[in-house]
Amino acid sequence: MHHHLILRVVSKMLIPPILLYALYVQFHGDFGPGGGFQAGVIFAVAFILYGIVFSLDHLRRAVPPHIVRRFVALGLLIYAGVGVANLFLGGNFLDYSTLAHDAKHGQHYGILLVELGVGITVAAVMISIFFAFASRPPTIKDTDW
Amino acid sequence: MFDDFSSSFIIQHYNYWMVIVLMMVGLYIVVSRGNLVKKIVGLNLFQTAVFMLYISVGKIIGGTAPILTGNPDEVYSNPLPHVLILTAIVVGVATTALGLALIVRINERYGTIEEDEIADIEQEIDRQESA
Amino acid sequence: MLSAILAHAPALQTVVPLIAAPLCVLFGRRHLAWAITLAASLISALFAAYLLAQTLDGSVISYELGGWAPPLGIEYRIDAVNAFVLFIVASVGALVALYARESIEQEIDPALHVYFYTAFLLCLTGLLGVTITGDAFNVFVFLEISSLSTYTLVALGAGRDQRALTAAYNYLIMGTIGATFFVIGIGFLYMLTGTLNMADLAERIAALGDNRTLRIAFVFIFVGIGLKLAMFPLHLWLPNAYSYAPSVVSVFLAATATKVAVYVMLRFLFTVFGFDYGFQAATLQTIVVPLAVIAMFASSIVAIFQSDLKRMLAYSSVAQIGYILLGISLLNKPGLTAGIIHLFNHAVIKGALFMAVGAFVYRIGSSRIEDLRGIGKQMPWMAAAFVAAGLGLIGVPLTAGFISKWYLIQATLDEGAWWLALLIVGSSLLAVIYVWRVVEAMYLAAPVQDAPVKKAPWSMIVPTWIMVLASLYFGINTELTGKAASTAADLLIQATQIEKAPETVPGAPAAGE
Amino acid sequence: MEAFIDIVLFGFLILTAIAIMRLRNLFAVVMLSGVFSLLSAGLFVVMDAVDVAFTEAAVGAGISTVLMLGTMAMTSREEKPPVHNRLFSFAIAVIVGAALIYGTTDMPPFGSPDAPAHQHVGPDYIERTPKEIGVPNVVTAVLASYRGFDTLGEVAVIFTAGIAVIVLLHGRTRPARTARARKKEKDV
Numbered sequence: 001m002h003h004h005l006i007l008r009v010v011s012k013m014l015i016p017p018i019l020l021y022a023l024y025v026q027f028h029g030d031f032g033p034g035g036g037f038q039a040g041v042i043f044a045v046a047f048i049l050y051g052i053v054f055s056l057d058h059l060r061r062a063v064p065p066h067i068v069r070r071f072v073a074l075g076l077l078i079y080a081g082v083g084v085a086n087l088f089l090g091g092n093f094l095d096y097s098t099l100a101h102d103a104k105h106g107q108h109y110g111i112l113l114v115e116l117g118v119g120i121t122v123a124a125v126m127i128s129i130f131f132a133f134a135s136r137p138p139t140i141k142d143t144d145w
Numbered sequence: 146m147f148d149d150f151s152s153s154f155i156i157q158h159y160n161y162w163m164v165i166v167l168m169m170v171g172l173y174i175v176v177s178r179g180n181l182v183k184k185i186v187g188l189n190l191f192q193t194a195v196f197m198l199y200i201s202v203g204k205i206i207g208g209t210a211p212i213l214t215g216n217p218d219e220v221y222s223n224p225l226p227h228v229l230i231l232t233a234i235v236v237g238v239a240t241t242a243l244g245l246a247l248i249v250r251i252n253e254r255y256g257t258i259e260e261d262e263i264a265d266i267e268q269e270i271d272r273q274e275s276a
Numbered sequence: 277m278l279s280a281i282l283a284h285a286p287a288l289q290t291v292v293p294l295i296a297a298p299l300c301v302l303f304g305r306r307h308l309a310w311a312i313t314l315a316a317s318l319i320s321a322l323f324a325a326y327l328l329a330q331t332l333d334g335s336v337i338s339y340e341l342g343g344w345a346p347p348l349g350i351e352y353r354i355d356a357v358n359a360f361v362l363f364i365v366a367s368v369g370a371l372v373a374l375y376a377r378e379s380i381e382q383e384i385d386p387a388l389h390v391y392f393y394t395a396f397l398l399c400l401t402g403l404l405g406v407t408i409t410g411d412a413f414n415v416f417v418f419l420e421i422s423s424l425s426t427y428t429l430v431a432l433g434a435g436r437d438q439r440a441l442t443a444a445y446n447y448l449i450m451g452t453i454g455a456t457f458f459v460i461g462i463g464f465l466y467m468l469t470g471t472l473n474m475a476d477l478a479e480r481i482a483a484l485g486d487n488r489t490l491r492i493a494f495v496f497i498f499v500g501i502g503l504k505l506a507m508f509p510l511h512l513w514l515p516n517a518y519s520y521a522p523s524v525v526s527v528f529l530a531a532t533a534t535k536v537a538v539y540v541m542l543r544f545l546f547t548v549f550g551f552d553y554g555f556q557a558a559t560l561q562t563i564v565v566p567l568a569v570i571a572m573f574a575s576s577i578v579a580i581f582q583s584d585l586k587r588m589l590a591y592s593s594v595a596q597i598g599y600i601l602l603g604i605s606l607l608n609k610p611g612l613t614a615g616i617i618h619l620f621n622h623a624v625i626k627g628a629l630f631m632a633v634g635a636f637v638y639r640i641g642s643s644r645i646e647d648l649r650g651i652g653k654q655m656p657w658m659a660a661a662f663v664a665a666g667l668g669l670i671g672v673p674l675t676a677g678f679i680s681k682w683y684l685i686q687a688t689l690d691e692g693a694w695w696l697a698l699l700i701v702g703s704s705l706l707a708v709i710y711v712w713r714v715v716e717a718m719y720l721a722a723p724v725q726d727a728p729v730k731k732a733p734w735s736m737i738v739p740t741w742i743m744v745l746a747s748l749y750f751g752i753n754t755e756l757t758g759k760a761a762s763t764a765a766d767l768l769i770q771a772t773q774i775e776k777a778p779e780t781v782p783g784a785p786a787a788g789e
Numbered sequence: 790m791e792a793f794i795d796i797v798l799f800g801f802l803i804l805t806a807i808a809i810m811r812l813r814n815l816f817a818v819v820m821l822s823g824v825f826s827l828l829s830a831g832l833f834v835v836m837d838a839v840d841v842a843f844t845e846a847a848v849g850a851g852i853s854t855v856l857m858l859g860t861m862a863m864t865s866r867e868e869k870p871p872v873h874n875r876l877f878s879f880a881i882a883v884i885v886g887a888a889l890i891y892g893t894t895d896m897p898p899f900g901s902p903d904a905p906a907h908q909h910v911g912p913d914y915i916e917r918t919p920k921e922i923g924v925p926n927v928v929t930a931v932l933a934s935y936r937g938f939d940t941l942g943e944v945a946v947i948f949t950a951g952i953a954v955i956v957l958l959h960g961r962t963r964p965a966r967t968a969r970a971r972k973k974e975k976d977v
Contacts, residue, residue, distance in 0.1 A: 492892030
């Protein structure tokens, strides 16, 4: 989409606020609607927008696919890792109360961490899926729409 | 008396019936259409209708979203169906992504995404194999 | 230290493969991924064996995930029934992991091996999670983990045959409809009871009595799981999925996936719903018994006419599921015992058969029966394994298959249904025909290939023969399987009987409130 | 008022669904399925499920639509006329629908605070969250803590989907395009 000047300018302006909003949704999920999953999707949308409006190569340079794949695994590991940490701290699997001296604080840390795990995996998976779809040769050309 | 009963019965259940109509349309699309993309769209419709069923279960008339305000008189809708459906939506999009990826591959191999044309090609392969 | 770990065995046996899966992706090396997979599935199998040993006396282990007591949180609840299934799945998983290393070399692009192992571990996680959980919605979540990874694994067969793609797609559509039906059923149950915990559901459903919403919940859960376990008219996805999947995937699916679905069916029929009120018992007796019998005959006959060995075994699986369902729907203890024992025996037998076929595919690149002519002399170990396991499939004495059929026939005679017993024997004769066709080709026909065929690699022979020997061992010594199955049957029947007396249930709301 | 909005939204949803069923232009179908998701997100808001609405809007209307458009770009834009046995499909849909409607006749009334679903664990979560978890959003508390294991499973499902798509669509990247793009960059 090299010919859409307006699109390119507008998206350049849009991407930073989208990322910021994703972070807000990620860390504000305890208080209002939102959480790791929604944040992950929004975070990924910023990258997908960049990939669509500029080019897949630009996006590849910004976030190499093999690194994104590692993040796909990382998020799930963070989540499950919290559970394992709880085991070592003497609780049941995913019993966040063990994470701090007082159960309520422990719950809070636990939720924050697992939501982070959710967000990372969701964002990375969405970006990976975009990479996978976008790098297949299309049969319908850009101009045919 | 009977009139009163039937009208209140309808008011109490119309929500479920609307949801069921949507489910039927979704299921009909999945079963009746031969286009692979359209089938996935139908499946999405069917699943979204099921989500509505769950959310209807959680609703309390006069209630608000289950985000605590500190007001002790507030009535909150049931949060559990919401949680279940958040999970189900994620499962749904995961299935959609997988299905679409399969469609892309099928199209590359078979050159079509229509079920009957694919069946013809597969029959041809069968015939060549046994020949 | 050990006892501290074992206290968390219920969670760990699911979580270990779940953590191993992302580790495979994180490291991204295929040999390392294989090692991780083998280690994780072995650890999981050890935990499962421990759980089985703990529950064999009929006791129940409950594990509260997140430390939240049920029904508020999710509970893992293990008794002899699911411990037995866990043991089957995890130990087959470990053997398949061993077998996979060589088998996928030929069938799957090396660049994808890491992802194959990841998907395999996820599938294992899903199946174990479905089996062990005591929470109805958690069943759905883990069912979908196993389903999505299964679709992926089946589609990996596209490297050998493009039809794997359409097989995976059709499986995805049917499987998702099944899962959605299941979710609708769970939603109805939640609407009536306000809970998702299975034990809690059982109490509340018993207190509820007959109810139209409950009936429909039952029907939708039954049909939903019926799709997953390839119950006769809903089995259409299975033959293609099993035939075009990579061989090692066929082994794993044939030995575990449908078995887990049967377990879920058992759990819902007996523990959650109970048989007290007529609707379910009537449904089972009038619908499932005829369907099971049709499956036994129709699928066996279709199997006879297949030219592809994998496809033949797939149809045979549909028929074997018929035996299991027949045993269950007799609704008496011997029938239930027969069903559960056959669950195990069929897993071992079909696993061994598909492993042997996988080895043929590995060496000669085909599973068509006419290409296997003379393979008996060229690959003696694998051909012998196929014959030994095939005898089990028929139900020849001294094999595990005989034990299952023995129990099953006894169960039908207990019900006075001697004609069912005759039908079981009759359908076994059909198995003789299709197994004989293969034996004939392997041993009596002249070899197709002039070039000598190499023996299968040891890493394939060893797991195959472990399966074969298991199928022979459990045909002679039925102590473990018999005890596990009869304890499991007792537990299931007890669960139903408890519900027959709702007044003994404390704290349940009175009916009609 | 809520009931009114409810009925209007359902009306639009059913119209959209029927349009999706009848249209054969896949571009229109995909766009309408996005519309369907947005409308259902609206319905979720009316029924107090704000978190669900947020997710449905982001996923159903956003991600799913983008993926479907991408798929369409690689396959075809027009659906061929159906050749399936319509009567059979229709019978299946009607039987399933009739069974469900039969099931609704014994259901607790919609929105009633006395329904069994609101007598058991549901209110427990609302009551216990401030004491035990201390976050105002009860949905987050249940999602991440009380039923945190389900959510771990959910992350595993998403992970599986990611792996699946990577596996299915590996290799065969767009060689012509990238080569051209690289050349262009060199020229610049």
